[in-house]
């Protein structure tokens with residue numbers, strides 16, 4: 436709202452989309468309220484606005500009176516009585532003014548309704564912009580998020596991975612406070628990545644203190660080793676500068692022979708302890724994408740539910756058949772899944788220059804086709 440009203444800011448703005456029907460419905464609705472509304476014509480002032488409509492901007496009439504628009508009498512924008520020349524592509528709206536709204540002189544400015552565009556990329560928020568929650572709040576936010584994500588009907592109800600089962604869906608396993616604090620903004624990123632790839636968002640966090648891995652992923656449940664992940668952020672300084680193992684510059688042509696020059700994982704290419712933590716979370720989310728992209732509950736149940744564990748989701752088939760894969764880290768050489776996850780982490784932590792061009796091609800196709 437702008438300074439158009441000095442008090443009683445209960446003006447209603449009719450939406451411009453589905454214009455005529457919406458304008459009519461809004462008009463009828465306000466008539467039905469039985470209050471002494473007046474109505475004000477508000478045009479969108481730009482160079483596409485009809486001159487008569489621009490001139491009508493700010494015109495106020497009683498509820499039952501017509502506006503005078505370029506000589507035509509119209510009850511509301513889009514009113515058929517205005518004729519085609521006043522109706523087609525009209526983007527004007529009406530503000531309904533309650534009796535106590537006092538109209539002042541400045542021209543009301545309305546924000547253009549932007550059509551909601553699908554997200555086509557993801558960049559991680561700069562660390563300096565992240566507001567880390569207090570431990571208790573972080574724990575609650577993570578728990579609430581997982582519980583909500585667990586209700587997503589796209590999640591299969593049978594498990595593919597051993598050690599992951601329904602008791603973990605919608606839940607967080609016990610993890611130390613500092614890990615929860617660091618995890619909380621990362622899970623928000625994961626939800627955005629889930630939207631980008633049209634896969635269900637993560638539905639569980641498991642404490643994997645008994646395992647050798649830093650983190651892992653299966654059935655939408657991320658495993659986190661409390662010490663391995665925690666040591667990256669421990670000491671109370673989430674943004675403490677971590678150690679960079681070297682300044683390796685990628686050389687796509689020499690990847691095969693240059694093994695010793697590469698870092699163990701791509702998290703070496705981000706600076707702070709928190710970013711290393713986040714890089715691993717993104718790596719695990721990469722696994723979630725190859726496990727879930729293009730998988731319907733039906734295909735999952737048909738294959739996994741009947742214990743056909745050899746079944747591979749479509750992206751896993753695709754990446755396993757990609758010849759001449761080059762990984763941005765030594766760990767990415769382990770197998771095609773880790774190749775995908777390491778490239779994924781590099782790609783979404785702002786290190787796209789490290790990525791295998793074959794991966795970049797695949798990831799762009801996945802984003803493009805996510806909602807086909």
Ligand SMILES: [Zn+2]
Pocket residue numbers: 718719722772773776
């Ligand atoms: Zn991995």
